[in-house]
Amino acid sequence: MNLLGIQALLTLICYFFFIFISFWAIQGIHLERLIRVNNPNQFKTLIVLLSIGLGYLSSSFFLELINNIRNLGYLLK
Known part of the structure; x- marks a missing residue:
């Protein structure tokens, strides 16, 4: 049961990390020049x-x- 909690926490951290990275990247594009605001x-x-x-x-x-x-290990067993 502890492994599921760790995996859920890792998933949430990964989601928030990539959302932050994509927000930072989109701000660098300057979409206001392409779209009339x-x-x-x-x-x-x-x-x-x-x-x-x-x-x-x-x-x-x-x-x-x-x-x-991670599942490739089952192929080798």
Whole structure:
């Protein structure tokens, strides 16, 4: 049971880490030059939602990659 708690904690930390990294990366793109901004609050919400989506996708990719690498050991047994 303790292993499941550690895995859940690692998953949450990974999600938040990748969301932070994607938020930082999206801010460097300067999307306001590409998109006409009528309402700044809507634009900020868009950036937050894009960073959550991108962070979730990249975090899920790396978590699945780690899980698949860990499961390769069963192939060798």
